[in-house]
Amino acid sequence: EDKVVQSPLSLVVHEGDTVTLNCSYEVTNFRSLLWYKQEKKAPTFLFMLTSSGIEKKSGRLSSILDKKELFSILNITATQTGDSAVYLCAVASGGSQGNLIFGKGTKLSVKP
Amino acid sequence: DGGITQSPKYLFRKEGQNVTLSCEQNLNHDAMYWYRQDPGQGLRLIYYSQIVNDFQKGDIAEGYSVSREKKESFPLTVTSAQKNPTAFYLCASSTPQGAKNIQYFGAGTRLSVL
Numbered sequence: 719e720d721k722v723v724q725s726p727l728s729l730v731v732h733e734g735d736t737v738t739l740n741c742s743y744e745v746t747n748f749r750s751l752l753w754y755k756q757e758k759k760a761p762t763f764l765f766m767l768t769s770s771g772i773e774k775k776s777g778r779l780s781s782i783l784d785k786k787e788l789f790s791i792l793n794i795t796a797t798q799t800g801d802s803a804v805y806l807c808a809v810a811s812g813g814s815q816g817n818l819i820f821g822k823g824t825k826l827s828v829k830p
Numbered sequence: 831d832g833g834i835t836q837s838p839k840y841l842f843r844k845e846g847q848n849v850t851l852s853c854e855q856n857l858n859h860d861a862m863y864w865y866r867q868d869p870g871q872g873l874r875l876i877y878y879s880q881i882v883n884d885f886q887k888g889d890i891a892e893g894y895s896v897s898r899e900k901k902e903s904f905p906l907t908v909t910s911a912q913k914n915p916t917a918f919y920l921c922a923s924s925t926p927q928g929a930k931n932i933q934y935f936g937a938g939t940r941l942s943v944l
Contacts, residue, residue: 760935820872
């Protein structure tokens with residue numbers, strides 16, 4: 719059965735800290751891995767990763783994929799209170815017409 | 831503005847009642863999806879549609895029904911057969927291109943049982 723596991727499930731840090739969120743997966747016929755940020759309601763797209771070792775970067779956020787070890791990390795440097803959210807990892811599997819399989823998410827709280 | 835509109839934002843269901851959640855997109859996306867999100871859980875797929883007049887069951891389709899008569903619209907009906915409907919419902923759309931299935935989400939509907 720395809721699955722996506724995120725860790726930790728929740729995390730509390732202070733502004734300025736650097737955090738690393740983890741996502742491991744076991745899926746049939748991997749296509750891509752996506753990260754989303756969910757603050758209150760709609761998850762918003764952050765990154766899509768398809769190739770190992772190529773870092774995607776947007777401001778203070780970055781992500782990388784390891785297809786050999788079947789995991790991805792999302793890094794956030796110099797965290798701000800606005801980074802507080804649930805971060806969702808999802809994997810597109812070719813075995814399900816490319817539908818996304820989501821992890822449970824990591825709830826990040828950034829305290830001033 | 832282009833996007834996905836879900837309505838209503840909040841919905842209350844009485845026991846034995848069917849309720850319908852609306853999802854409309856003007857992104858010209860072919861595929862649309864319905865997810866259910868429970869506290870501490872990831873998103874679970876209810877139904878999806880890759881093309882007009884066709885849809886497929888997801889992992890938790892029991893107690894739900896959908897239709898896809900127009901490309902822009904993918905309403906979800908929560909039937910009385912769904913015994914635990916209280917959850918946050920998210921609609922998404924995408925234009926799958928091989929590996930690039932980036933799904934974009936609406937703001938969600940929170941359904942509660944009276």
